[in-house]
Amino acid sequence: MTNDNIRYRFKFEKYGNAKFIGHLDVMRAFQRAFKRADINISYSNGFNPHQLVSFALPLSLGYTSTGEYGDFQLYTEENADELIKDINSSLPEGLKITRIVKLREGVKNTMSSVCAASYNIYFDKTVSSYDIENNIYDFFGKDDIFVDKKTKNSLKRTDIKLDIINIEYTGERVLKTLVNAGSVRNLKPDLIAEAFMDFLDIDYNKYSFGFRRNDMYMKDNNGGLVSLIDGVGE
Amino acid sequence: MRAVSDEILLSVDKPARYVGGEVNMVKKDVSNIDIRFAFCFPDVYEVGMSHLGLQILYYFLNRRDDTYCERAFAPWIDMEEKMRKNNIALFSLESQEPLKNFDFVGFTLQYELCYTNILNMLDLSDIHIYSKDRTEDEPIIICGGSCAYNAEPIADFVDIVYLGEGEVLYDDILDIYKEYKKAGKSKEEFFVRLLDFDGIYIPKFYDVEYNTDGTIMSITPNHPKAKNVIKKVIVNDMDSVFYPQKQLVPLIEVVHDRVTIELFRGCTRGCRFCQAGFIYRPVREKNYKTLLSQAKELLNTSGHEEISLISLATSDYTCFKELAEGLIDEYKDKKVSISLPSLRIDNFSLDLMQKIQEVRKSSLTFAAEAGTQRLRDVINKNITDNDILSGCKLAFDGGWTKVKMYFMLGLPTETYEDLEGIADLCDRIVEKYFELPKENRPKPVTVNASASCFVPKPFTPFQWDKQDSYDSFTKKGLFVKDSIKRKQVRFTFHNTMMSSLEGVMARGDRKLSKVIYNAWFSGCRFDSWTELFKFDKWKMAFENAGISMEFYANRERSYSEILPWEHISVGVSKEFFIEEREKAHKAATTPNCRQKCSNCGAKCFGGGICYDKR
Incomplete structure (x- = not known):
C-alpha cells in the first residue's frame, strides 16, 4: 500500500438473484461495476495488475445478507455519497452498497478484522414454531453439540457449541444466531440448523431452509463486538 | 417471478445459469409486445x-x-432431472416464462453435435418435436448459424432455416409475421410469403427422393413459389450494419468473459x-475507426478487462496495425488486455506481441494443421516450416x-x-529453443500440440472426400504420439x-432425423461433452433406424452425386x-483473394473484397 492511496470501507447487501452467485463472482461483479461506474480505483503494481479491493468473508451460495463488507483503494479522494450513487447504478440487481466510510489510517482490513457474524436461520415447514420455541434453549443448553463437519475429503466430528456465541428465537420460525466468524474460527449456520433438526429428530433438507447474514463484527478496544464499519472512519 | x-x-x-438478471439484460413489459422471440443456444449457459x-x-x-428477444439455454443434466420431476417447462431467462408461449423459438447451430440438445429443449418446452406435428398455437421453430447450410439432418424438426447473416432479413420476417398474425393468417400462409426471399429455406416445401443405394435421386420444390436454389443473404456494408453498444455481462464466469469486436466477415485464405x-x-471489413469506437463503447458499458478481436484470420485485417496500435495507446494504462485469436504465424508481429505483453501476458498459438509442406499445399494452408520455426x-x-x-x-x-x-516439427520447435544461449532460457520450454480429426464439410473442396474411420484416427494419433522424441512436447x-x-x-441428409430422434430418446444429450458422449447409444440409434454411419462418413462421393445441400x-x-x-x-496451391481473384463465385453478392482494387 502506498501513501497516495485512499482507503474506503463499504457495506453492502446481497439479495434476490444475487444469492445464486458465489464469492468469486461477487468480487468480479464489483470489479466490473467499479469500471462501469468509472471509479478511480487503484491497481496493484506488477505483472498482473489487479484492483485493490478485498472482501471480509465469503458468503455461502444461497445465503442473502444485509451486512457484507469490503475495502477498496482509490487514487483520489471522493465523496462517499457520490460513490454510493455511482457504484449502485452500475451494480447488478441484488447487490447494493448501503454505506461507505473513508478509513482512518492504520485500520486493519475487513478480512483480518472480522471475528463474529450474526445470521438468521429461516426454518422450512417441516418444523413448527412451537417445536422450535420449546426445544431451542434445551438444545443450546447442552454442554456440547457435536456434528459431522465436512472438510475437503473427510468428515470431522466437531463441537459447534464452542463457536456459538448466542442463539435467540425471534418467532415465525426464525432463529437469530451469533457465531464466531473469520479466518481463525468460523461456523456456518447451516450446521446449527442441521444439529437442531437432528436434536428434533426431523429430516433436514438444507435447500429448503433460508439463511441470511445480518452483520459482521470485529472487536473494539474493550473487547466488545462492533459492526465492521463502526468507528473506522476519520 | 422465477420459474x-x-x-x-x-x-x-x-x-x-437459470435466473437471468445479468448486467445489460433487456427488460420489457410483455403485455406491450407483439412478437416474442426465444433465442436458444443448444448448449450450456457458459458456452x-x-x-x-x-x-x-x-x-x-x-x-x-x-x-422482445429473450434467451434460453440447454439446462444441464442435473437441472433437467429436476425440471422433469417437477413438471417445469423450459423457460426464458428474462421473463421466466415457458418457451411454449413464444411466437418464435430460434436455435443457433454452431456445431453438429448439438442436435440432440435441440430436441431435448423442444421436449422440455412441451413443444412437438416434429414440425409436421406442431399446431397453430405452437411457436415457429427457426434456425440459423454455420450448420444451417446443411440443416438436412434436422430438417424434419424445424420450420424455417435462415441462410446467412441475421441483420439482413429479421426485420422483414418480423414485420410480415406481425402483419399476418394481426390479420389472423395461418402459419402456412406466413411460410409461403417468406418464399419470396433469398436466404429462407423452408424444408417442408422440398421433397427429397432417394435411389436404392441410399444416395439422393432428387430434391424437388413442392410449392410453386419455392426456389430451386436458395442463396444465402449477407451484409455488404459492415460500417453501417448494426452492432450492439452493450454486451450481456454474465454474473458467473463463462467461457469468454470479454468484450468482442468483429473485424471482418469472411476470410481471404481459402484453406480447403x-x-x-x-x-x-466474401471478405467484408469494418473500418478501424468504427472498431475503435465500438471497442470504447463496449468496454465502458461492460466493465470487462479484456477485449478480443475476432475474425477468421485476424492479422489479415488490412488496417490491423492502425487498430492494434489504437487499442494499445488507448488502453495500456487502463488495465485492459487485448487478445488476438487466430493471429497467423506468417505475418506474425513480434513488436505487437511485445506491446501487448506489457499489459498482460498472452499465450502463443500456431495452427500449422499439417506436418509437411506437401500436405499443407494440399489443404492450401500457405505456411512453410520455415515460417513456423522462425516465428517460434x-x-x-x-x-x-x-x-x-x-x-x-x-x-x-x-x-x-x-x-x-x-x-518432427514439434521436436524441431523444441530444438529451436535450445539454440538460444543458456542464459536466455530461464524457464523450460513446452510445446502443447493437439490434433483434431479431419471432418469433411459441405461447401468445401473436400465435400466429396471420405473421412477416416475412428479406428484409423486412433491409430494415427497414437503413431504421432510415439514418434515424438522430445519430452517437452x-x-x-x-x-x-x-x-x-x-x-x-x-x-447428412434427412434420413438422419430418425437417428437423432432415437439417440435423444435413448438419453443422448450434450454430445460434444466428452463425459456425456454416449457412443454406444448413438450406434444403437443408427442400427435401429437401419442406417449406416459409414455411408455418410467414410464414403467418397462422385461429382455427379446429388449432395444433400445441392439446393x-x-x-x-x-x-x-x-x-x-x-x-x-x-498439391497445387491457390492464391488468396487479396493476391488474385480465383473466380469462386462469391462476387455475385455485389460487395466486399471481390470489388477491391488489387
Whole structure:
C-alpha cells in the first residue's frame, strides 16, 4: 500500500438473484461495476495488475445478507455519497452498497478484522414454531453439540457449541444466531440448523431452509463486538 | 417471478445459469409486445453466453419496440432431472416464462453435435418435436448459424432455416409475421410469403427422393413459389450494419468473459478444409475507426478487462496495425488486455506481441494443421516450416516459452510421412529453443500440440472426400504420439468417435432425423461433452433406424452425386470446389483473394473484397 492511496470501507447487501452467485463472482461483479461506474480505483503494481479491493468473508451460495463488507483503494479522494450513487447504478440487481466510510489510517482490513457474524436461520415447514420455541434453549443448553463437519475429503466430528456465541428465537420460525466468524474460527449456520433438526429428530433438507447474514463484527478496544464499519472512519 | 423455486435452484450446480438478471439484460413489459422471440443456444449457459452471434442478435431484435428477444439455454443434466420431476417447462431467462408461449423459438447451430440438445429443449418446452406435428398455437421453430447450410439432418424438426447473416432479413420476417398474425393468417400462409426471399429455406416445401443405394435421386420444390436454389443473404456494408453498444455481462464466469469486436466477415485464405472460409465469403471489413469506437463503447458499458478481436484470420485485417496500435495507446494504462485469436504465424508481429505483453501476458498459438509442406499445399494452408520455426524463434527471443500447435489427422492424401512430420516439427520447435544461449532460457520450454480429426464439410473442396474411420484416427494419433522424441512436447488428439459422428451429421441428409430422434430418446444429450458422449447409444440409434454411419462418413462421393445441400448456395460455385479439389490432389496451391481473384463465385453478392482494387 502506498501513501497516495485512499482507503474506503463499504457495506453492502446481497439479495434476490444475487444469492445464486458465489464469492468469486461477487468480487468480479464489483470489479466490473467499479469500471462501469468509472471509479478511480487503484491497481496493484506488477505483472498482473489487479484492483485493490478485498472482501471480509465469503458468503455461502444461497445465503442473502444485509451486512457484507469490503475495502477498496482509490487514487483520489471522493465523496462517499457520490460513490454510493455511482457504484449502485452500475451494480447488478441484488447487490447494493448501503454505506461507505473513508478509513482512518492504520485500520486493519475487513478480512483480518472480522471475528463474529450474526445470521438468521429461516426454518422450512417441516418444523413448527412451537417445536422450535420449546426445544431451542434445551438444545443450546447442552454442554456440547457435536456434528459431522465436512472438510475437503473427510468428515470431522466437531463441537459447534464452542463457536456459538448466542442463539435467540425471534418467532415465525426464525432463529437469530451469533457465531464466531473469520479466518481463525468460523461456523456456518447451516450446521446449527442441521444439529437442531437432528436434536428434533426431523429430516433436514438444507435447500429448503433460508439463511441470511445480518452483520459482521470485529472487536473494539474493550473487547466488545462492533459492526465492521463502526468507528473506522476519520 | 422465477420459474424455479429456490429449493430446486440451490440443489443444482451453478444456479445462476437459470435466473437471468445479468448486467445489460433487456427488460420489457410483455403485455406491450407483439412478437416474442426465444433465442436458444443448444448448449450450456457458459458456452452460449460466450457466443458473439447471440450478443448481436439479442440487441438487434430488442432494438424493435414490438419485439422482445429473450434467451434460453440447454439446462444441464442435473437441472433437467429436476425440471422433469417437477413438471417445469423450459423457460426464458428474462421473463421466466415457458418457451411454449413464444411466437418464435430460434436455435443457433454452431456445431453438429448439438442436435440432440435441440430436441431435448423442444421436449422440455412441451413443444412437438416434429414440425409436421406442431399446431397453430405452437411457436415457429427457426434456425440459423454455420450448420444451417446443411440443416438436412434436422430438417424434419424445424420450420424455417435462415441462410446467412441475421441483420439482413429479421426485420422483414418480423414485420410480415406481425402483419399476418394481426390479420389472423395461418402459419402456412406466413411460410409461403417468406418464399419470396433469398436466404429462407423452408424444408417442408422440398421433397427429397432417394435411389436404392441410399444416395439422393432428387430434391424437388413442392410449392410453386419455392426456389430451386436458395442463396444465402449477407451484409455488404459492415460500417453501417448494426452492432450492439452493450454486451450481456454474465454474473458467473463463462467461457469468454470479454468484450468482442468483429473485424471482418469472411476470410481471404481459402484453406480447403475450412468450411467457414467458404460459407462466409466474401471478405467484408469494418473500418478501424468504427472498431475503435465500438471497442470504447463496449468496454465502458461492460466493465470487462479484456477485449478480443475476432475474425477468421485476424492479422489479415488490412488496417490491423492502425487498430492494434489504437487499442494499445488507448488502453495500456487502463488495465485492459487485448487478445488476438487466430493471429497467423506468417505475418506474425513480434513488436505487437511485445506491446501487448506489457499489459498482460498472452499465450502463443500456431495452427500449422499439417506436418509437411506437401500436405499443407494440399489443404492450401500457405505456411512453410520455415515460417513456423522462425516465428517460434522470434517468440522465444521475446521471452515466450509456451507454444501451442494445432494439427489435423486424416486429411485427404495424408501418408505416414505427414504424420511423422507433425512429430518432427514439434521436436524441431523444441530444438529451436535450445539454440538460444543458456542464459536466455530461464524457464523450460513446452510445446502443447493437439490434433483434431479431419471432418469433411459441405461447401468445401473436400465435400466429396471420405473421412477416416475412428479406428484409423486412433491409430494415427497414437503413431504421432510415439514418434515424438522430445519430452517437452505434449501431444493430445480429439475424441475420434465424436469426430466420426460429427462427420456423419455434417454431410447428412434427412434420413438422419430418425437417428437423432432415437439417440435423444435413448438419453443422448450434450454430445460434444466428452463425459456425456454416449457412443454406444448413438450406434444403437443408427442400427435401429437401419442406417449406416459409414455411408455418410467414410464414403467418397462422385461429382455427379446429388449432395444433400445441392439446393443451397453460399455463392461459391460447385465448379470452383471441383477445381480446388483437383488442385488439392496435385498439391497445387491457390492464391488468396487479396493476391488474385480465383473466380469462386462469391462476387455475385455485389460487395466486399471481390470489388477491391488489387
